[in-house]
Amino acid sequence: xxxxxxxxxxxxxxxxxxxxxxxxxxxxxxxxxxxxxxxxxxxxxxxxxxxxxxxxxxxxxxxxxxxxxxxxxxxxxxxxxxxxxxxxxxxxxxxxxxxxxxxxxxxxxxxxxxxxxxxxxxxxxxxxxxxxxxxxxxxxxxxxxxxxxxxxxxxxxxxxxxxxxxxxxxxxxxxxxxxxxxxxxxxxxxxxxxxxxxxxxxxxxxxxxxxxxxxxxxxxxxxxxxxxxxxxxxxxxxxxxxxxxxxxxxxxxxxxxxxxxxxxxxxxxxxxxxxxxxxxxxxxxxxxxxxxxxxxxxxxxxxxxxxxxxxxxxxxxxxxxxxxxxxxxxxxxxxxxxxxxxxxxxxxxxxxxxxxxxxxxxxxxxxxxxxxxxxxxxxxxxxxxxxxxxxxxxxxxxxxxxxxxxxxxxxxxxxxxxxxxxxxxxxxxxxxxxxxxxxxxxxxxxxxxxxxxxxxxxxxxxxxx
Ligand code: UDX
Ligand code: ADP
Numbered sequence: 001x002x003x004x005x006x007x008x009x010x011x012x013x014x015x016x017x018x019x020x021x022x023x024x025x026x027x028x029x030x031x032x033x034x035x036x037x038x039x040x041x042x043x044x045x046x047x048x049x050x051x052x053x054x055x056x057x058x059x060x061x062x063x064x065x066x067x068x069x070x071x072x073x074x075x076x077x078x079x080x081x082x083x084x085x086x087x088x089x090x091x092x093x094x095x096x097x098x099x100x101x102x103x104x105x106x107x108x109x110x111x112x113x114x115x116x117x118x119x120x121x122x123x124x125x126x127x128x129x130x131x132x133x134x135x136x137x138x139x140x141x142x143x144x145x146x147x148x149x150x151x152x153x154x155x156x157x158x159x160x161x162x163x164x165x166x167x168x169x170x171x172x173x174x175x176x177x178x179x180x181x182x183x184x185x186x187x188x189x190x191x192x193x194x195x196x197x198x199x200x201x202x203x204x205x206x207x208x209x210x211x212x213x214x215x216x217x218x219x220x221x222x223x224x225x226x227x228x229x230x231x232x233x234x235x236x237x238x239x240x241x242x243x244x245x246x247x248x249x250x251x252x253x254x255x256x257x258x259x260x261x262x263x264x265x266x267x268x269x270x271x272x273x274x275x276x277x278x279x280x281x282x283x284x285x286x287x288x289x290x291x292x293x294x295x296x297x298x299x300x301x302x303x304x305x306x307x308x309x310x311x312x313x314x315x316x317x318x319x320x321x322x323x324x325x326x327x328x329x330x331x332x333x334x335x336x337x338x339x340x341x342x343x344x345x346x347x348x349x350x351x352x353x354x355x356x357x358x359x360x361x362x363x364x365x366x367x368x369x370x371x372x373x374x375x376x377x378x379x380x381x382x383x384x385x386x387x388x389x390x391x392x393x394x395x396x397x398x399x400x401x402x403x404x405x406x407x408x409x410x411x412x413x414x415x416x417x418x419x420x421x422x423x424x425x426x427x428x429x430x431x432x433x434x435x436x437x438x439x440x441x442x443x444x445x446x447x448x449x450x451x452x453x454x455x456x457x458x459x460x461x462x463x464x465x
Contacts, residue, residue: 006030010090182215337352409435
C-alpha cells in the first residue's frame with residue numbers, strides 16, 4: 001500500500017514535531033495535522049515562527065520549509081480523516097483525575113473520541129496508528145470501537161510508540177535509536193499495514209533500526225523504556241541524598257559507575273526530580289496494569305520509583321526552609337527555571353511546580369524566571385494542584401522576564417531547570433543585589449561551586465556533601 005496522505009489528530013508536543021519531520025523527509029506525502037483547539041492550530045499557522053505552540057530546537061525551521069507545501073495545520077478534522085489512508089492519533093492521555101483508577105490509570109476519553117470520529121467519517125479502509133503513550137491493550141479497545149461503529153470499513157491498528165525526548169525531539173526523530181511498529185503480524189492485512197508504515201520511515205531511517213512486533217509488545221515496550229529510564233534517575237537521586245550525608249559527590253559517583261559499559265553513562269544526572277508528561281504517567285500505568293493482574297510485588301517495585309521522585313522534590317524544598325533558619329514566610333525566593341528540563345517550554349509534571357507549592361505553603365514569596373515558559377502557564381500549573389485559591393497563588397508568586405530583576409533583593413535562588421544561559425550570568429552582579437547571606441540552591445548540579453563560593457554565596461549543590 002502506498003501512502004500519499006497522512007492525517008495526525010493532535011497538534012501537541014508529539015504530533016507537531018513528528019509530523020513536521022515526516023513531511024520534511026517524505027515530500028511525496030501530504031501531511032495534515034488537526035486539532036480541536038483552534039488557537040493551537042492558529043499558532044502553528046502563525047507567520048511569526050516564534051509563536052509556534054511548541055518550542056523545540058530546529059523545529060521552526062522545518063515548519064518554515066514544509067508548511068503549506070506538504071504540511072498543513074487545520075481544525076477540519078473530518079476532511080483530513082476522509083482524505084488520509086493513514087491516521088496517527090497523538091492526542092493527550094493524562095492520568096485519570098476521577099473515578100476508578102483515579103491518579104493512576106490513563107484517561108482514554110480523548111482517544112475514544114478520536115476513534116468514534118474516525119469510525120463516523122471513514123468511507124475507505126484506513127490504517128490507524130497509536131502514537132500517544134497508552135496502556136497495554138488500548139489497540140484492542142480502539143479496534144473494537146472502530147469495527148463496531150464504522151460503516152463496514154476495514155481498519156488496521158498499529159502501535160508506533162514515540163521515543164523522542166523533548167528538547168531534542170527533532171534530532172531524536174531524524175536519528176532514532178529505533179522505530180518500533182506493532183501490528184497484527186498474524187494476518188496478511190496486518191502485515192501490509194505494518195509494511196506501509198515501515199515504508200514511510202524507510203525514507204530516512206535504515207531498515208535495521210525499524211523493529212516490527214506484535215501490537216502488545218510494542219505498547220508494553222514504550223512503558224518499559226520509560227520506566228527503566230525513570231528508574232535510573234530515581235536510583236541516582238537516591239544516591240544523591242546518601243552522598244550529601246556522607247560527604248561524597250554524586251557527580252563523581254555517576255562518572256565512576258557510568259564508565260562501566262554494562263551500566264552506561266546516560267540518565268545518571270542527579271536532579272531535583274524527574275518531570276515531563278511521560279515518566280510518571282507511564283509508571284503509574286504500569287503499576288495499575290500490574291495491580292489489575294494481581295501482581296502486587298511488581299506494582300510495588302515500580303511504584304517506588306515514583307515515591308523516590310516525590311521524596312527528592314520534597315527534600316529540596318525542605319532543605320531550603322531549614323537552611324533559611326526554618327522560616328521562609330515573607331521571604332523572597334527566586335526560581336531560575338520552571339520547565340521540566342532545558343530547551344522545552346513544556347512544564348508538565350515539572351519538579352518546579354511541587355517545590356513551589358511546598359514553599360508557598362510556607363508563605364514564601366516565590367519569583368519565577370524561565371526563558372521559555374509563559375506567566376499564564378506557570379499560574380495554570382499551580383492552579384491545577386488546587387492547593388489554595390487562585391488569588392493566593394497570584395499574590396504569593398510572581399513571574400519576571402528579566403533574571404537580574406528576579407534575583408534582586410532575594411533571600412535565596414533555586415535552580416530548577418538546567419538552562420544553559422544560567423551558567424553565563426554575571427553571578428557577581430546577582431550576588432551584589434541580593435539579601436545576605438546569599439543562598440543559592442542548585443537542583444540541577446549546573447553551576448560551579450568553587451567560583452560561586454568565592455563570590456560569597458552559601459552554595460548547595462544536589463548530591464554534593
Ligand atoms: C521521555 C523519554 O526519554 C522519551 O523517550 C519518551 O518518548 C518520553 O519521555 P522526556 O520526558 O521528553 O522524554 O525527557 P527526558 O529527557 O527523558 O527527561 C525526563 C525527566 O528526567 C526530566 O525532568 C529530566 O530533567 C530528568 N532527568 C533526565 C534527570 O533528572 N536526570 C537524568 O540523568 C536524565
Ligand atoms: P502530547 O505531549 O501527547 O503531544 P499535548 O497535550 O501536547 O500532548 O497534545 C495533544 C493535543 O491533542 C492537544 O493539542 C489537544 O487539543 C488535542 N486533542 C485532544 N483530543 C482531541 C480530539 N478528540 N480531536 C482532536 N484533537 C484532540
